[in-house]
Amino acid sequence: MFKFLAIERLAPLFLPRETALLVVRQFVVQAKQDAAKYVEAEHMLLTLAANDESDACILLRESGLTYRELASALHEERRRTLAFAGVEPLDEKQTAATELDRQLTLGTSAKVAIKRALIASRGGRSRRPCIQSTELLFGILQAELGTVPRTLAIAGVDRAALIVRTTNPMSKTTC
């Protein structure tokens, strides 16, 4: 599922339809800013945190996680992770290389998060896939290991409590 799928082809999965394309394009922007070869769950989480109008952004903010704080926690997670191996992050100039002009595809963590969001979105609604922002957040937060839960732990965010909040009924509209 989603194998080699161009990211923009994912847009019909998200609500509202009018802004879905912008949202999935933002996944790619976040991944490229991170010099990543794939779009991963943390890039989708950054996108949700950056979209002030989404319910997911509100939930994240209420949990003390603004876009800036999330970006800072991700940076700290990478620093601590490399420090475990006695390595410091390289200067961006040291790893500056020409990027291949290819469309980024989904990494495993992003695929798993979307699958979980799709399952959550089908509860009590039509069969047509339509993921709302809080459902995508729910899918992302379900991962117990990996970059996102490590980052949340470093930021002092209670992941389990946040998961519960994503499942509470609220005015879910935007992604």
Place this chain on the structure above:
Amino acid sequence: MTQTGPSPLGGPADGLAASSALRAMADRLEDAEVERAMREGWTWSQVAEALGVTRQAVHKKHLRRLLMARIDLRRRDV
């Protein structure tokens, strides 16, 4: 919700995350240094020898990107 699985921080989680982060960093460093070497006039064989892989492997992995970087690769077939 009770947490039953391993913690995302500490123990093997740190080591596994580090191995993944190191791999990504090594990939980015290789891309940058191969590009730098070719800009400085190294041959495919020299880059391959420095990396400890075959010339064909370097060629296959980096050719498209180096062409995009507009590096003159003529007479580099040694």
